[in-house]
Amino acid sequence: MYIVLLGAPGSGKGTAGKVLAEDLKLAHISTGDIFRENLKNETELGKEAKVYMDKGELVPDEVTIKMIEKRLQEDDVKNGAILDGFPRTKAQAESLSNMIKVDMALNIDVDFDEIVSRIANRRSCRGCSEIYNVVFSPSKVEGVCDKCGGELYQREDQKPEVVENRLKVYSESAQELINYYEKEGILYNAKAGDKVGKTSYDVVKEVEEYLKNN
Numbered sequence: 186m187y188i189v190l191l192g193a194p195g196s197g198k199g200t201a202g203k204v205l206a207e208d209l210k211l212a213h214i215s216t217g218d219i220f221r222e223n224l225k226n227e228t229e230l231g232k233e234a235k236v237y238m239d240k241g242e243l244v245p246d247e248v249t250i251k252m253i254e255k256r257l258q259e260d261d262v263k264n265g266a267i268l269d270g271f272p273r274t275k276a277q278a279e280s281l282s283n284m285i286k287v288d289m290a291l292n293i294d295v296d297f298d299e300i301v302s303r304i305a306n307r308r309s310c311r312g313c314s315e316i317y318n319v320v321f322s323p324s325k326v327e328g329v330c331d332k333c334g335g336e337l338y339q340r341e342d343q344k345p346e347v348v349e350n351r352l353k354v355y356s357e358s359a360q361e362l363i364n365y366y367e368k369e370g371i372l373y374n375a376k377a378g379d380k381v382g383k384t385s386y387d388v389v390k391e392v393e394e395y396l397k398n399n
């Protein structure tokens with residue numbers, strides 16, 4: 186089963202993706218995480234992507250599509266995957282349809298004002314990419330990851346000015362993706378929760394409902 190998660194940066198999409206993947210025993214494929222991993226390891230791909238990521242802009246389609254195509258051929262993806270952060274453009278959605286059959290496109294609906302404050306409070310682990318929120322879900326020791334002891338930091342793309350640009354970029358392409366999957370007849374909606382964890386809960390519920398009926 187292949188599920189595409191749609192939702193603005195800060196919608197809780199990443200966390201919901203992890204929970205879903207664990208529940209359904211599917212691979213969790215986050216293009217943002219793959220890019221960051223490449224950045225960290227200073228690969229060619231990482232260097233190419235960095236310019237765009239630092240500005241909150243999309244990495245060009247041909248680069249991103251090639252990367253996903255490779256990832257989808259790996260062993261752990263045989264039973265399906267949760268795609269988190271891909272597709273982001275109609276061209277990406279069309280190529281994806283040529284690679285696999287998407288069962289569900291789950292759109293997480295969220296208020297933009299809410300997002301700006303939420304992202305500003307986010308901290309990520311340099312070690313394992315776990316995400317914390319300094320208000321709602323802080324680490325036990327400030328600045329230190331509960332899971333791996335890694336250093337927590339504010340990603341360049343989580344700074345307010347960049348967040349605003351990311352939201353703008355997101356809005357520009359979101360509607361065409363929603364239209365695309367609506368036309369395919371596989372668009373589902375989940376409202377983002379106002380509490381951490383609520384979004385994941387609603388997303389999982391939506392998928393369970395789907396599985397009962399299909």
Ligand code: ADP
Pocket residue numbers: 193194195216217218220237238239241242243244245249269270271272273274277342351
């Ligand atoms: P977000 O918090 O916006 O969901 P991600 O962690 O998914 O951020 O992605 C971080 C950055 O990686 C994006 O701002 C963009 O530069 C790049 N990126 C991730 N996925 C894609 C994609 N499908 N197409 C183009 N660029 C992408």
Ligand code: ZN
Pocket residue numbers: 310311312313314315330331332333334335
């Ligand atoms: Zn960690």
